[in-house]
Amino acid sequence: MGINLAVNIGGIKMKNPVTTASGTFGFGSEYGRIIDLNRLGAIVVKGTTLLPREGNPTPRIAETPSGMLNAIGLQNPGVDSFIREALPFLRDYDLPVIVNIAGDTVEDYAKLAGILDRAGGVAGIEVNISCPNVKKGGLQFGSDPESAAEVIRNVRQATSLPVIVKLSPNVTSIVAVAEKVAGAGADALSMINTLLGMAIDIKSRRPVLGNIMGGLSGPAVRPVAVRAVWQVYQAVKLPIIGMGGITCAADALEFIMAGATAVAVGTANFVNPRATVEVLEGIERFMAENGIKDIAELVGIAHRC
Amino acid sequence: MGINLAVNIGGIKMKNPVTTASGTFGFGSEYGRIIDLNRLGAIVVKGTTLLPREGNPTPRIAETPSGMLNAIGLQNPGVDSFIREALPFLRDYDLPVIVNIAGDTVEDYAKLAGILDRAGGVAGIEVNISCPNVKKGGLQFGSDPESAAEVIRNVRQATSLPVIVKLSPNVTSIVAVAEKVAGAGADALSMINTLLGMAIDIKSRRPVLGNIMGGLSGPAVRPVAVRAVWQVYQAVKLPIIGMGGITCAADALEFIMAGATAVAVGTANFVNPRATVEVLEGIERFMAENGIKDIAELVGIAHRC
Amino acid sequence: MIHPEKRIHCKKYRIVQNEEPVPGHRLMCLHAPEIAAGAKPGQFLHVRCADSTDPLLRRPISIHRVRRDEGLLFMFYRVAGRGTSLLTAKREGEEIDVLGPLGNGFELPSPGERVAVVGGGIGAAPLFFLVDEIMAEIHKRGADLTDEQDTARQALDFYLGAATGSLLPSLNSFLVRGVRVHMATDDGSVGYHGTVTGLLQQHLDEQTHIDRIYACGPAPMLRAIDELAIRRGIRGQLSLEERMGCGVGACLSCACKIKNFSGDGFTYKHACSDGPVFNIGEVWYGH
Amino acid sequence: MIHPEKRIHCKKYRIVQNEEPVPGHRLMCLHAPEIAAGAKPGQFLHVRCADSTDPLLRRPISIHRVRRDEGLLFMFYRVAGRGTSLLTAKREGEEIDVLGPLGNGFELPSPGERVAVVGGGIGAAPLFFLVDEIMAEIHKRGADLTDEQDTARQALDFYLGAATGSLLPSLNSFLVRGVRVHMATDDGSVGYHGTVTGLLQQHLDEQTHIDRIYACGPAPMLRAIDELAIRRGIRGQLSLEERMGCGVGACLSCACKIKNFSGDGFTYKHACSDGPVFNIGEVWYGH
Ligand SMILES: Cc1cc2nc3c(=O)[nH]c(=O)nc-3n(C[C@H](O)[C@H](O)[C@H](O)COP(=O)(O)OP(=O)(O)OC[C@H]3O[C@@H](n4cnc5c(N)ncnc54)[C@H](O)[C@@H]3O)c2cc1C
Ligand SMILES: Cc1cc2nc3c(=O)[nH]c(=O)nc-3n(C[C@H](O)[C@H](O)[C@H](O)COP(=O)(O)OP(=O)(O)OC[C@H]3O[C@@H](n4cnc5c(N)ncnc54)[C@H](O)[C@@H]3O)c2cc1C
Ligand SMILES: Cc1cc2nc3c(=O)[nH]c(=O)nc-3n(C[C@H](O)[C@H](O)[C@H](O)COP(=O)(O)O)c2cc1C
Ligand SMILES: Cc1cc2nc3c(=O)[nH]c(=O)nc-3n(C[C@H](O)[C@H](O)[C@H](O)COP(=O)(O)O)c2cc1C
Numbered sequence A, B: 001m002g003i004n005l006a007v008n009i010g011g012i013k014m015k016n017p018v019t020t021a022s023g024t025f026g027f028g029s030e031y032g033r034i035i036d037l038n039r040l041g042a043i044v045v046k047g048t049t050l051l052p053r054e055g056n057p058t059p060r061i062a063e064t065p066s067g068m069l070n071a072i073g074l075q076n077p078g079v080d081s082f083i084r085e086a087l088p089f090l091r092d093y094d095l096p097v098i099v100n101i102a103g104d105t106v107e108d109y110a111k112l113a114g115i116l117d118r119a120g121g122v123a124g125i126e127v128n129i130s131c132p133n134v135k136k137g138g139l140q141f142g143s144d145p146e147s148a149a150e151v152i153r154n155v156r157q158a159t160s161l162p163v164i165v166k167l168s169p170n171v172t173s174i175v176a177v178a179e180k181v182a183g184a185g186a187d188a189l190s191m192i193n194t195l196l197g198m199a200i201d202i203k204s205r206r207p208v209l210g211n212i213m214g215g216l217s218g219p220a221v222r223p224v225a226v227r228a229v230w231q232v233y234q235a236v237k238l239p240i241i242g243m244g245g246i247t248c249a250a251d252a253l254e255f256i257m258a259g260a261t262a263v264a265v266g267t268a269n270f271v272n273p274r275a276t277v278e279v280l281e282g283i284e285r286f287m288a289e290n291g292i293k294d295i296a297e298l299v300g301i302a303h304r305c
Numbered sequence C, D: 001m002i003h004p005e006k007r008i009h010c011k012k013y014r015i016v017q018n019e020e021p022v023p024g025h026r027l028m029c030l031h032a033p034e035i036a037a038g039a040k041p042g043q044f045l046h047v048r049c050a051d052s053t054d055p056l057l058r059r060p061i062s063i064h065r066v067r068r069d070e071g072l073l074f075m076f077y078r079v080a081g082r083g084t085s086l087l088t089a090k091r092e093g094e095e096i097d098v099l100g101p102l103g104n105g106f107e108l109p110s111p112g113e114r115v116a117v118v119g120g121g122i123g124a125a126p127l128f129f130l131v132d133e134i135m136a137e138i139h140k141r142g143a144d145l146t147d148e149q150d151t152a153r154q155a156l157d158f159y160l161g162a163a164t165g166s167l168l169p170s171l172n173s174f175l176v177r178g179v180r181v182h183m184a185t186d187d188g189s190v191g192y193h194g195t196v197t198g199l200l201q202q203h204l205d206e207q208t209h210i211d212r213i214y215a216c217g218p219a220p221m222l223r224a225i226d227e228l229a230i231r232r233g234i235r236g237q238l239s240l241e242e243r244m245g246c247g248v249g250a251c252l253s254c255a256c257k258i259k260n261f262s263g264d265g266f267t268y269k270h271a272c273s274d275g276p277v278f279n280i281g282e283v284w285y286g287h
């Protein structure tokens, strides 16, 4: 058809703009039993930490109107085990692997970046400074522009891999954080992480989640996410991976038109494991029907129309 | 049944905890054609400004998953016309009238408070420092704890009526704002106002709303609202009117258990004009079934269970 | 303490019928005696399409017709998106949650006036109720008239326009005695080849005399009717569409631009409560 | 590039039946040959209950039974909340979106072992598939046995417990030849008056010999079975329930506490992919 879908996210070459939201797609093997992972533009794997983490007590999720709360608490086998056990599986695919990292301290982030730099088979690092589900680090770094920049400066020094910064919507000004991390050497931005939320079980009269608060994701948050992409696109000249409630191509196109160069499918994978592939096919169809030759034409078009 | 539903919101005596969210219930007369307004614990009317306002261009609303965006832009006839034309209708009811006010400057707020103080038939003032749909004032005041406190100090001086401060969720720390306005003389807090969001029409490739961005409300935001109430209840000893996506008694009870003394029904009125009354009846039923004699027993119970 | 005359009903009503007279369109009939009893032509209903919060909002649908004696209320709707699609799945015997009657409704013509009713596409839906009421009035009065007077007055011109012909013959078949139907399609597949306003214009040029015009349809059509009627000094009314939240005048989302007092600018009125029907000459179409 | 053996299907399947054998419970049958072909007892399906985003998530429902030759898959579910209520509205001929087969499934007993299967309430649902497979195996082997051996071995004890009796007789009626059913109700309305674990305990005390226990039901029941089996040295498996997001091991929401290597603490495993079936003695019930 002569349609160009390829995009470049801060040096990561993706054959199409569709990727996965960290923590919703495991390390890939799970959904590899349902869809062909080679269709994806890239895969962003589950958040990884220096040491293994058990995660939070259950219940870890709760359904909410058009959304869900999660408080997984970054359960993961640790970066060494990830490199040894999960990464080899992904090397069999023709697929850039982006590793999401989280730490308690600035040093943790830098160490992780260094380790992944040397691991081989990692296309880029997504720095999660916006996880609402852990006590230390996480959101704490993401909600203060200065601390966010500090993390990114250190990660930048520790690796030559492309650095994507994952931004939190739980801030007064997402633009302020975006500007600071751009200045600190980020190659790309991804947004949004989950909104801080909670639910109460009126029968037990207790919070539903074991961890009390959790992160809200899914279609419910989409308007907040599109707004974040719109605002940051106007202020910062870095490529954006847009996410938050994407379920279909129309949703993804909203993000692209708002300014996202790529999109990630998160919660929707749980509802429809074929969502990533369907988003991709729908974008192709939209481009064909509307005579669009290069996906780049659509990026941020809503600011110009 | 011997059940006590009466609550006191910073000096405003409500016969039950159910009220309306400003801007979703007009000035009362509209829904007075469907339900008996005397059933309500109080009514919070549409946001009022010193001078009449035309509001924003259309489309002013957009439906989103389990929610809606609005950018009404504080259309209202101005405080004088409100006092002259809308208030007399409400005097026929046995119902505290809470007037929501908004201004461009600190002085506007103070003047409005003064005018309403002298109007007669006004039970309290809700200070909207969190409207995302106007250029000046609004959210600007609400997102900075110091400016918020400044507004409230001035309003406090201009009126002896109870002052309720309506908080925005679009901040890094809602607790920080709540603490500051409590210190500045607020009698009660109401939360949450809408989340800043937007939607794009992929056919026209333009933002859906005439005003580009708007406020997200409805069930989609409930988890964010319950979390805000939970956090503020722990930090500030003022009564809270909880709102954000309440559609039924179970939803309202979540807020009450999280720490709200009263609840307001907003967007749900559009979907079910009988929502306020049904919320009230459901709370009564829950109390009867669970042997709860006074609604006060339930306020914040999730922090203690 | 609800004023009985101003009462708006909000209840679940039983579906008596929900058929597809034309592809992509449905005719739904409800047993809703309270609403049918008080409804006026041009008023509408606000319909809940799902028990879920997604889709969340009600959908405004005009009252297409009523049969007061049987307590029946008709809606004629086009399957436009998610909400209306969900309505198509409702079966006879199920109930749907309806809020109504809403809006101001049309002002009926004065006795003896020659009336043109103009519907564009699905915009024709509410006009049937109007035509029914006008014709009922004419037939009632008709008993007192001479034969001559009768022929002249027992008539009403109903102009129906659409992009293509599929909808029109079916609409036509719904009509009652004494209504003269004129059809226009953009593609010429049925009736006049061109816009319905073009057809009306032609008839007026050919000396058809019209005292009053009622119109409902897409915005460009209404604008053309407005201009044409103002130019010729014909009175009448237009029924507007706007996105709605509450449907009752509380949320101020359905703002329409209405000429201000001096006529050199606009003020916002609300389609759900001040409208959806506005007078010709009243709507601000910008410069 | 999807490994065929590991393939999980995600498709809309036609509903062949969705009836209410007991009030508040439904038996749904799907024509889903791909899933039926590869399914093992103890595995489950992840079912989408609405096309809407509210409710958003799928619901896990066990495979109750299969008829491989006809490509049929059965679910037996209790109407517990919104998701399962929506399922009840689905009619024969409609399609539903199902993901499966998921989870590890039960390990079948070794030939000759005496088996007790224990179901609490709706927890009995997946055990029918297990019982079917065990009995099929026994009947197949039965051909080679003497009469005596036959009597001893062609039997399986199925313990069914519930709060009250309404569910039990109906469950009982589904069963096949050779299954001895023992019923217990908390209110004594049917069978033994007390918990199903109490009944099993009594039988064991009375010298009934059991080599292997399989159980599914509410958490307190599973805990009691676990203790009882460990105490008596009986091997077996428990099927656990946890809230699920993805159902495939990707989201890590369905964490279950499993004893760690040293046995003095726990580590999290995942009900959807490491389970839902875990060995007796493996689950951490805290201190
Ligand atoms: C007063 C009034 C009377 C109407 N009468 C009829 C009628 O008799 N028959 C008929 O077929 N249609 C009528 N419409 C249009 C009808 O309301 C829309 O077609 C319907 O809301 C589309 O909903 P959807 O979910 O199918 O489409 P979607 O496009 O998915 O709807 C998305 C949102 O946009 C709103 N929307 C979409 N189109 C319109 C529209 N044209 N007007 C207002 N809001 C819209 C919806 O209500 C919803 O909130 C009327 C509209 C108004 C305002
Ligand atoms: C592996 C597995 C197999 C199951 N097999 C069956 C079966 O064969 N028959 C049957 O009737 N039920 C079974 N259940 C329980 C069934 O999943 C719940 O009854 C169902 O999810 C309730 O959904 P709801 O929307 O009706 O209730 P709601 O209470 O409205 O559900 C709210 C949320 O909580 C979750 N939830 C509620 N109850 C449970 C539960 N018991 N387990 C896990 N999540 C729950 C729902 O999935 C949903 O996300 C099984 C559960 C699991 C984990
Ligand atoms: C179960 C779950 C786990 C998640 N884990 C992570 C994580 O480890 N690291 C991270 O940066 N984001 C994590 N997220 C956030 C998502 O990557 C994504 O930013 C968010 O869910 C919004 O997208 P969605 O609405 O499409 O899910 C998680 C989200 C969910 C639902
Ligand atoms: C159409 C609309 C208009 C609103 N106007 C106002 C307003 O004038 N003043 C104000 O403080 N809040 C206003 N709000 C916010 C609501 O009062 C409420 O805080 C918010 O909608 C969350 O509650 P809900 O989810 O129940 O609607 C408005 C909300 C909507 C939907």
Ligand code: FES
Pocket (backbone or CB within 6 Å): C243, C244, C245, C246, C247, C248, C249, C250, C251, C252, C253, C254, C255, C270, C271, C272, C273
């Ligand atoms: S729809 Fe709410 S004012 Fe018209």
Ligand code: FES
Pocket (backbone or CB within 6 Å): D243, D244, D245, D246, D247, D248, D249, D250, D251, D252, D253, D254, D255, D270, D271, D272, D273
């Ligand atoms: S449900 Fe997602 S890991 Fe088990």
